[in-house]
Amino acid sequence: MTDVANAVVLLMNFVIVPGVAYGSQLALGALGVTLVFGILRFANFSHGDVMAFGAMVVLLATWWFQGMDVGIAPLPTALIALPFGIVAAAAFNLSADRLVFRFYRRRKSPPVILLIASVGVMFALQGIVRFIIGPEDRRVADGARFLIKASEFKQATGLKEGLAIKLSQGLTVVVTVVAVAALFWFLHRTRAGKAMRAYSDNEDLALLSGVSPDRVVFYAWLIAGTLAAIAGTMYGIDKSFKPFTYFHLLLPIFASAILGGIGQPVGAVVGAFIVALSETAVTYAYKKFLRYLLPESWEPSGLMQLLSTDYKLAISFVILVVVLLVRPTGIFRGRVF
Amino acid sequence: MSRIRLAACVALAATLCFALAPEAKADGHEVKVGVILGFTGPIESLTPDMAASAELALKEVSDSGAFLGGKALVPVRGDSTCIDAAAATAAAERLVTAEDVAAIFGADCSGVTIAITNNVAVPNGVVIISPSATSPALTTIEDNGLFFRTAPSDARQGQVIAELLIERGIDNVAVTYTNNDYGKGLDGSFGAAFAGLGGTVAISAAHEDGKGDYSAEVGALSASGAEHLLVFGYVDQGGKGIIQTSVDTGAFENFVVADGMIGDSLIEAIGDALTGTIGTAPGSDSAGAQMFLDHAAANGVDGDGPFRGESYDAAALIALSMQAAGSADRGAAAAKVLEVANAPGEPILPGELAKGLQILADGGDIDYVGASAVELTDVGEAAGSYAIMEVEGGAFVTKSYR
Numbered sequence: 001m002t003d004v005a006n007a008v009v010l011l012m013n014f015v016i017v018p019g020v021a022y023g024s025q026l027a028l029g030a031l032g033v034t035l036v037f038g039i040l041r042f043a044n045f046s047h048g049d050v051m052a053f054g055a056m057v058v059l060l061a062t063w064w065f066q067g068m069d070v071g072i073a074p075l076p077t078a079l080i081a082l083p084f085g086i087v088a089a090a091a092f093n094l095s096a097d098r099l100v101f102r103f104y105r106r107r108k109s110p111p112v113i114l115l116i117a118s119v120g121v122m123f124a125l126q127g128i129v130r131f132i133i134g135p136e137d138r139r140v141a142d143g144a145r146f147l148i149k150a151s152e153f154k155q156a157t158g159l160k161e162g163l164a165i166k167l168s169q170g171l172t173v174v175v176t177v178v179a180v181a182a183l184f185w186f187l188h189r190t191r192a193g194k195a196m197r198a199y200s201d202n203e204d205l206a207l208l209s210g211v212s213p214d215r216v217v218f219y220a221w222l223i224a225g226t227l228a229a230i231a232g233t234m235y236g237i238d239k240s241f242k243p244f245t246y247f248h249l250l251l252p253i254f255a256s257a258i259l260g261g262i263g264q265p266v267g268a269v270v271g272a273f274i275v276a277l278s279e280t281a282v283t284y285a286y287k288k289f290l291r292y293l294l295p296e297s298w299e300p301s302g303l304m305q306l307l308s309t310d311y312k313l314a315i316s317f318v319i320l321v322v323v324l325l326v327r328p329t330g331i332f333r334g335r336v337f
Numbered sequence: 338m339s340r341i342r343l344a345a346c347v348a349l350a351a352t353l354c355f356a357l358a359p360e361a362k363a364d365g366h367e368v369k370v371g372v373i374l375g376f377t378g379p380i381e382s383l384t385p386d387m388a389a390s391a392e393l394a395l396k397e398v399s400d401s402g403a404f405l406g407g408k409a410l411v412p413v414r415g416d417s418t419c420i421d422a423a424a425a426t427a428a429a430e431r432l433v434t435a436e437d438v439a440a441i442f443g444a445d446c447s448g449v450t451i452a453i454t455n456n457v458a459v460p461n462g463v464v465i466i467s468p469s470a471t472s473p474a475l476t477t478i479e480d481n482g483l484f485f486r487t488a489p490s491d492a493r494q495g496q497v498i499a500e501l502l503i504e505r506g507i508d509n510v511a512v513t514y515t516n517n518d519y520g521k522g523l524d525g526s527f528g529a530a531f532a533g534l535g536g537t538v539a540i541s542a543a544h545e546d547g548k549g550d551y552s553a554e555v556g557a558l559s560a561s562g563a564e565h566l567l568v569f570g571y572v573d574q575g576g577k578g579i580i581q582t583s584v585d586t587g588a589f590e591n592f593v594v595a596d597g598m599i600g601d602s603l604i605e606a607i608g609d610a611l612t613g614t615i616g617t618a619p620g621s622d623s624a625g626a627q628m629f630l631d632h633a634a635a636n637g638v639d640g641d642g643p644f645r646g647e648s649y650d651a652a653a654l655i656a657l658s659m660q661a662a663g664s665a666d667r668g669a670a671a672a673k674v675l676e677v678a679n680a681p682g683e684p685i686l687p688g689e690l691a692k693g694l695q696i697l698a699d700g701g702d703i704d705y706v707g708a709s710a711v712e713l714t715d716v717g718e719a720a721g722s723y724a725i726m727e728v729e730g731g732a733f734v735t736k737s738y739r
Contacts, residue, residue, distance in 0.1 A: 013586055014556035022550065137547075137573075150587025162587035239549035248548075283553045285540070285560035303540055303561060309554045310516070310543060 002159065007292035009161040013150070015280045021169035021238055023276030024176035028231030029249060030256035030268035031183065032224040038200040038263035039220040040105070042114035045250065046096070046122040047228055052246035053125055054089035054229025055236040056133050058082055059140055066142070074144035074167070076237050085233055090225030096121050097221050105217075129243050140236040141168055168238040179230055180269060183223065187265065192219055200263060248313070252279070255316040259323050261334030270331060275319055283309045368405070368665040370395060370655060371432035372412045373443035373453065375419030379546055379574040380445060382602050387468060388414065389638045390645040391442050394652035394690065401691035403698060405665060410656055417444040417453070420517065420546070425449035429457040439665045440655045441465040442648075447472030447518040454484045462668040466654055468647035471596070472522040476716055483671050487647040487654070487711055488619050489721025491519070494595060495526030497723045497739055498567070498617055499534055502593065507565050508536045510593070511558045513579055514569035516543040523569045523595055539563040546574040551582045559588035567593045572600035577607075584610040599643050599726065599733055611728045618643045620724030621710040622738045625686045629708030632688040646708030647719075653690055654678055657705055660697045678713045680704045
């Protein structure tokens with residue numbers, strides 16, 4: 001029986017816990033992408049770097065708070081600095097829309113033109129972030145590091161395997177649940193949210209019913225910026241802040257949004273957890289796990305690893321390709337133009 | 338358009354002028370030496386002290402007044418980035434063409450050193466001495482006798498680590514290495530030596546530098562069942578991330594690290610969990626090592642750290658071999674490096690460069706010992722002496738040498 005418990009704890013520690021934390025971060029990112037796609041009908045490539053921008057402002061505000069000795073220990077100071085990042089990221093999105101995207105929208109340019117424009121915005125923003133804070137790796141989190149320490153868990157349960165849950169991982173999940181719940185409440189219960197869903201479903205019908213397109217677009221950018229800042233900050237607290245890694249997040253974020261059905265908020269969340277958990281589960285070596293479960297004579301001699309960790313990023317690609325081939329609309333039947 | 342073409346022609350003509358008139362620089366009072374290290378990139382916390390150590394040797398030579406009849410050696414810095422071969426080649430190209438250096442000190446990491454040697458040093462006939470490139474691939478590089486290193490090849494370091502582990506009764510390990518020439522070379526030489534001594538490498542997995550999250554890598558490594566994790570990586574990069582994640586998840590408690598991981602920033606980041614970690618880095622217990630520390634401290638340089646003595650030695654060898662050749666012409670020094678570095682002759686220790694220069698000027702013979710007991714093999718690389726370190730009380734402490 002302890003063998004089964006050991007095996008479960010082992011899998012929790014190395015696959016489930018990191019996968020769920022990573023999935024929460026992806027879910028916040030994918031929601032922003034899918035929302036912009038639903039309303040504005042183009043894939044916004046600058047989203048990853050808006051996350052970096054928001055996290056950067058949070059980090060600057062964190063340093064400011066730390067300088068004044070203001071903190072909420074044991075929670076990380078970055079949490080009280082989060083509103084600054086949200087305002088900055090939302091303001092950036094709105095000014096990018098005013099300066100770049102509105103021009104193409106008014107000309108009724110095809111989505112691919114807007115997509116390329118967003119790549120331009122992305123490069124400009126990468127430059128801005130590196131000008132302000134530089135390309136270095138920085139630590140965002142302070143305060144307590146662990147909810148459950150591996151060594152304490154081992155002592156308390158008497159198991160051979162330890163389970164570690166970082167405070168940042170727990171926090172990420174809680175913040176994601178709150179943010180997603182608030183978003184769904186907004187989309188389903190408020191006038192503005194309903195207008196957005198109507199506009200996303202059928203633009204002409206919504207316009208005829210008196211929905212103001214400018215307001216809908218305004219809300220879309222506002223919410224996308226808010227989600228980006230939260231996602232970027234949670235990723236920074238959990239791992240570390242390095243501008244380049246946010247650009248790398250773009251691929252799994254898009255894979256999540258498309259897998260779930262692009263334009264579908266529920267799909268983005270489900271897709272994010274599937275992508276994150278498959279990244280950790282496919283590259284995990286199951287040798288030790290199986291040793292706990294199988295009789296001794298069956299012990300595997302190999303590592304029982306499906307794919308080397310070198311190919312972690314490739315898993316998003318594979319999911320993307322398979323979904324587009326087999327079910328291009330995604331799990332929740334998103335819109336594909 | 339025509340203006341651009343004109344500018345290009347002028348630039349080309351200027352380059353040709355410099356290339357065709359190498360003797361021009363011997364006339365000046367100054368001799369420039371390129372100092373090319375990764376001032377940005379994965380080992381940026383190591384390089385400032387390496388450069389300071391090299392520049393200390395150059396300054397000592399200039400101040401002696403005995404170098405080529407009173408000439409001064411002037412360092413010109415370039416950034417190798419440690420990882421970007423194209424950027425390193427461009428930086429070295431600038432030093433050779435625009436700054437007209439007579440020799441190159443550097444580079445640091447193996448990949449960029451190979452690129453600079455192949456693309457810049459050999460085509461231009463410039464002697465290049467690296468203090469820290471340790472890939473076994475550099476032993477057999479086609480260098481026309483221009484490449485030297487005061488660091489030993491990792492073939493030796495892999496052997497040292499393997500012997501050390503077997504002696505301590507550790508015979509089953511997990512290995513992770515940074516995915517480049519340095520990491521792969523060390524992984525290969527360690528794996529072969531360890532297997533030869535009866536040890537088992539349970540898993541050997543590469544990691545990429547500069548990622549946010551290493552939990553998948555650590556998960557795979559820990560699943561191998563080994564209790565010791567060997568990290569052949571960089572202190573400011575993935576190597577640190579791997580150890581941090583291992584400690585956080587409780588995957589490993591015992592670490593063994595190679596020279597790229599020895600640094601104060603690692604201990605600062607990880608803390609107490611690192612106590613007992615074993616590390617190896619080039620070093621020796623010769624009298625020269627202590628003399629270098631004192632000599633560096635007297636000149637305001639912190640000489641206690643990885644590759645600082647080797648850096649001093651590499652720069653000193655550049656100056657001494659130019660003196661032996663009696664000329665600062667490119668390439669003339671290359672033929673003399675082995676002569677000044679090895680016996681026979683008067684032993685020269687750190688701080689005694691003036692004495693060495695004088696002996697050479699008088700037509701004598703020297704055996705440069707320096708900070709790292711320099712003894713170069715036929716292909717021009719250090720034979721290799723390593724310091725075995727352990728983390729105790731929040732610092733790497735040298736335990737023994739082999």
